[in-house]
Amino acid sequence: MTFKKLVLQFHRWLGLLSGLVVFIIAITGCVYVFIDELKPVFYKDRMYVTVPKQAQRLPLDQLRVLAQKAVGEEYPLKAAEISLRPDRSVYFRAVKVDPSAIGHGNYTKYYWRVYMDPYTGKVLKIENTKWEFFNVVVNLHINLLLGTKIGKPVVNWSVVIFVGMLVSGLLLWWPSNKAAAKQRFAFKWKATTKWKRKNYDLHNIPGFYSLLVLLVISLTGLVIAFAWFDNSVQWIANKGRSIPAPPPVFSDTTNPSAYSMDRMLQAAQRQTPGANWFFISIPGDEKSPVYSLSKDDSQPLYMAEKVQLDQHTGATLMSKRWKELNNGETIKAMNYDLHVGSVLGLPGKIIAFLASLIAASLPVTGFYIWLGRRNKKAPAAKPQRAAIVR
Template sequence: MITTATTIQKNRPVKKKGKSMLRRVIDWLHLWLGLASGIIVLIVSITGCLFVFQKEINEMYYHRQLFVTPPAQQAPLPISVLKKRAEQVLGPNKPLLNITTWKQPDRAWEFMTYKGNDTALTYFGAVEYYESVMINPYTGEVTGVLDYKHNFFSIVKSIHWSLLLNTPYGQPVIGWGTFIFVILLITGLVMWWPKRWTKAAREQSFKIKWKASIKRVNYDMHNVLGFYSLLIALVIALTGMVWAFKWFESTVYVVASGSTTPPDVKRPVSVKTTAPVSADPLDVAFRAALPVLKDAKRIFVYPATFPEGVHVIGGLKGKETYYGADELQFDQYTGKLLGRRNDSHKNRGEKLIEMNYDIHVGAIGGLPGKIIAFIVSIICASLPVTGFYIWWGKKKKKSFAKG
């Protein structure tokens, strides 16, 4: 029997093609950046997951303080009267910062005070006080005083924001951890991408084999869940980076607005007058704002705090969201309307930056959006754990092989 060169070539074992240099670099980056940032990603993801439904949980827990029984056909008391009542409760050492009123008739109105300390190291030192007086707008009765500084979700938010440290110390750690997480998501997608789109490859890439070994289930959870959560996880991470880095916020603004020039926003000032006024200027301003902000569900008020300052009154169109606000400025001495800036006056960059919080927590999509943010946050929390288990299993396998 004659053995030809062709026959020998066919019978020769085929060598598997090794990974390219680029792929080896990507694998190396994914491994070591993941190990370096894993604990930060885990903490941020868990606290983010906890914070998603803070509004619903707080409203249940503080229901007696936040809700009132509205009397039939009775208008709320003047806002200046309610403000004075809140100031009496807070005392002279805790000046009022802002007021939140509701079109919803069964809501108590909120009168909030806050003072920070930029020199402190931890959250508890950085926030000197953060309280709200809740008042029944029809009777002036105080329904409760909420201590937000020690509220569970405020502490969770601080861990999420800056690891319970003051912002200058903790937020850079969170910011760079988030930046690394973005790199991990991108390198993870490259590693997940099948070489060939065969049926077996699709099965492995898109399905978790729950009946397989623990190691295989863990591997599938890391790869498959990481892929399915990729886009939302990227959005959550990138919106987090907007707060962490000024350069990133500026980049987002420039890309969205198409301009490097900040908007020219006029800042009106109040002018002191000796002319008598027939009513409290804040009441005059608030009454004038109501028909203008008729589509708002919440109306916020920032009373003037210095001689040239103005009363700022704005309307929020959502019960929970903060984007899309129309804003009015009133003279603090007369209640006269001095300026107006609607949401329609803002450019695309301003609007996107304003939406950042609502996108980050999923509130922009209503309850379904928050549920998605909650689930994706859980998956993001699992990725460092499953990734570490994959690495640990390979390390033990190598050690066993050497032994």
């Protein structure tokens, strides 16, 4: 068996093994890319508010009490997302998962989002996010709605296989001569071109042009999936130096001041004066720090300032400013934005969308290539001449 035939066998059988999972990951990835753009369109009634003439925002602590009452005390609120844009709502989330459970319905015990009008305190929507469309898409993408115990390993290793298929696909695509090269870079279809040839070209040509983008999407997915891969990337970025993670920090439990979300927001604003979007956690005990993300909402996520605050005083316990990160931390911070293309803004998201669409087509066209070769008719036997009896 020649090297290329060996690569073909590798490519073919791994494709059959992972094709359905890759198709699901890629199709959901097409939606995942534009979640931030699609939600305001479909959920305008809960994400936008009418700004009154005498615009005076209610305290966050008051909104939190109203949101907790609306969703029920049995669902303790865990975090809030606050936009300082005048026409945007504030939402609180209550979520609980069971990592050992199988199936989305069992894995996510509950997930509620309570959207609030920051001026009136009116509850705009109590969203059952567990079964909300975009959340279902995200969970399909990362665990096939099977939970993290089974679904996540299946997805993670399917991505590993897909990386191997991209590399083997490039080896198979590589033309052996000038004549073959003419059909590798562009569609050369005629009226007489058969469907099998068209399907073969639809597998090879778009696959080649999307290869680099799909490698970036896949490798950044592996950073999210595997801690060892994430650590390896950071080790390489830091020129072979392993930088230990900072020790955990805790709030001062001797301070009698109760947690105040308004105090946390003010502390986060002091850290990032130009920010207009904030994510602030709500601790479940008196010792845990408050986690805060803050940025201008026109900026990608990797530029958000990450801060841990004392839940009693708002004092900064730990700060991770974008400009202060080492090379490994910078790559880790940018990983999500590289994965969805937002590192390049809207053009990058469009590129990621098109590449994901091509990725979804590859298992389909590849399956038909395999099916066509498997059902290939053997050439008709030549008729033998009758023996002449002498």
